[in-house]
């Protein structure tokens with residue numbers, strides 16, 4: 035009975051939750067999605083022909099035949115990629131047109147490795163690489179992936195594979211077998227521009243079955259939980275990946291928003307495996323999770339509960355392009371994420387200031403406003419690193435120019451900022467004002483740098499400046515021109531301390547279909563916008579990145595983007611776009627950034643305070659307390675909102691925000707170290723609990739995140755609460771120390787009392803967290819400050835942690851190995867520091883204090899031993915109330931190995 039009641043409840047709920055999607059297409063309104071979604075599971079019409087099999091060391095190639103259109107020649111290629119990854123591609127041989135493959139997502143060509151043929155006959159071919167094995171079955175097409183002998187992924191198990199090939203339009207009365215029941219498909223997709231040959235529908239799809247998987251994560255960007263929901267069973271549209279400027283985006287939604295990263299991870303506590311769908315066209319993804327029972331299967335369960343098996347099905351559907359995917363064999367979530375990152379790259383170590391606090395608003399009115407805001411931060415002892423200027427700084431929305439009245443002396447404004455260690459970020463969007471006399475527009479027309487209409491004329495759309503055209507970043511000459519625009523000679527008023535914000539690059543077109551560019555627009559190389567859409571923002575930020583490298587070759591660039599795609603992390607940070615000053619938007623920023631982190635994009639944040647509307651003061655304070663725990667930390671607000679710089683509020687609010695900001699600044703050494711480890715080891719900076727704790731209890735937790743492996747945060751994102759629930763993983767032997775009170779907790783579920791001052795954050799017992807605790811105005815002033823080490827002991831009284839440091843801004847760490855990377859290890863009452871890499875940096879930073887949480891009893895003092903200082907007796911003190919031990923003034927440089935023994 036209960037079961038039926040639940041099913042009924044779910045059905046009713048789905049009818050009630052109807053979303054207003056006026057501007058944006060549903061699957062039903064998207065011709066190819068409607069067409070492909072109608073496929074029913076069953077015998078696939080696709081067969082492999084193993085009589086013409088071609089096998090070399092690294093590659094298996096076979097002809098693929100759709101028995102409905104046997105004359106069409108498709109080729110399937112399987113390769114093994116270094117690091118336990120397989121790649122499968124299907125393309126047309128001698129098709130009417132070539133099909134698009136993303137140009138920028140991959141960080142170079144994936145390196146192939148050897149495939150061994152284990153067995154072959156006309157029905158089946160088995161190949162292996164390391165511990166992994168692939169079985170290709172000919173009739174019908176099926177590809178099975180095994181880890182050792184465990185089946186982890188089956189392609190085309192439901193027979194929903196599809197590959198619509200380019201062909202001539204069928205004559206009147208003739209049916210096209212690929213689109214039998216949807217003749218309208220031809221009309222919608224008939225591509226008539228400069229092509230002499232028509233194209234017609236060219237969608238692709240493949241279904242993946244993950245036996246034993248319990249959840250699926252991935253597919254950023256959606257305003258949704260980390261764990262993806264079943265779609266069809268819940269009457270939801272598939273998750274859509276199509277970069278769009280969605281005004282006040284919906285939460286709990288599968289709708290597309292600004293970014294698209296087509297990677298999924300099918301996870302269980304025991305095993306994880308991923309699929310990266312390498313395609314830049316509009317993509318929809320259906321999910322089916324066996325836990326989300328539909329009526330038919332729950333009827334079966336009802337009769338025979340033992341029939342229930344656990345699985346996740348994922349089906350990707352894309353409008354055009356080559357069918358190309360990578361299987362990330364795991365076997366853990368951590369290894370699958372690293373495999374994805376090995377394909378698409380990492381964010382290089384950013385400058386330290388980029389990890390500090392950013393203050394933005396649409397708009398700071400003029401240069402005096404900028405100067406005054408900074409002065410007010412200083413008066414109130416609120417740390418601040420970066421001021422931001424939105425579109426109003428320009429002369430009439432013409433990028434690379436300044437409003438000469440409001441910003442008459444940008445050089446002076448910038449030097450005022452940099453004299454106190456601050457930086458400036460200004461916005462540059464990809465739409466260009468169509469105005470005679472604007473150098474950029476005239477150059478772009480003259481040299482043919484714009485995206486075209488299908489008839490070959492320059493495309494015009496409406497954006498901030500009014501009538502605009504869009505730079506075609508697929509054209510190498512455009513990029514070559516564009517990157518030079520950032521030179522200090524051209525972009526007067528900027529300096530080596532001015533960095534760039536690329537917004538509106540989905541691209542946003544106010545009067546375009548779905549607020550973006552029409553799909554039949556044409557890019558360099560003859561590609562339709564349809565083929566390349568999701569890659570446009572990435573191409574834009576590559577241009578900016580090259581520009582900043584050229585302008586300031588000695589400094590690591592900082593770029594913030596809204597639109598993004600797989601691989602964007604190599605060039606830019608991202609934020610979650612135009613969120614709303616609502617508690618739900620504060621809450622969702624964590625699952626959204628966790629999802630991005632698994633999608634390779636660690637440098638993620640959300641507008642603190644919410645972009646639209648006015649947060650009440652409770653929400654604003656909670657947002658600061660939460661925002662300090664996301665990698666990118668910026669406050670931003672819409673032009674129609676009330677001013678909300680933190681110093682404008684009452685003292686108690688300023689004090690709480692100051693406490694939050696100082697916690698962020700104190701942890702900058704940790705964030706910086708994590709970004710180094712992101713660059714060098716491919717680790718995400720922000721991690722879901724499951725990343726380190728393969729426990730059933732954590733699989734759906736996404737209101738809690740790990741910063742590296744040492745800090746656990748569970749931001750308070752509920753209004754007016756006096757308590758919150760938190761789950762601390764690791765079991766009863768695990769130690770977790772509240773990072774404000776140092777209270778010791780063990781693994782388990784807790785209901786904790788909170789007031790407005792409470793940060794629900796913990797240090798993991800077993801970790802050593804490097805901090806800089808001297809309050810400062812900006813991170814620049816902290817470069818030489820000494821460290822305090824927080825040693826949080828585990829149950830065995832041991833702990834370890836790392837620290838990375840360098841000059842915090844240049845490429846010397848790469849070019850000249852000028853950096854220090856330390857391992858701190860505490861065991862047997864002794865803390866040792868050793869160099870992990872044989873490198874050095876002539877720093878003056880030193881160890882000021884060691885704080886030991888959960889210390890042994892009876893300690894009277896400590897002994898420091900280092901080469902330059904010899905043996906030094908140190909004082910210790912024990913705080914009886916908070917139960918921690920302080921070792922005072924070790925005074926030792928971080929450049930030399932040392933040990934501190936408690937005695």
Ligand SMILES: *[C@@H]1O[C@H](CO)[C@@H](O)[C@H](O)[C@H]1NC(C)=O
Nearest residue numbers: 401402405443444446447450
């Ligand atoms: C720079 O600072 C000086 C001194 O406070 C001030 O007089 C000047 O107006 C500032 N410049 C700008 C452009 O805000």
Ligand SMILES: *[C@@H]1O[C@H](CO)[C@@H](O)[C@H](O)[C@H]1NC(C)=O
Nearest residue numbers: 833834835857858859860861
């Ligand atoms: C820390 O030192 C102990 C004792 O020498 C050793 O067993 C342990 O592996 C070390 N930990 C790390 C992380 O190196």
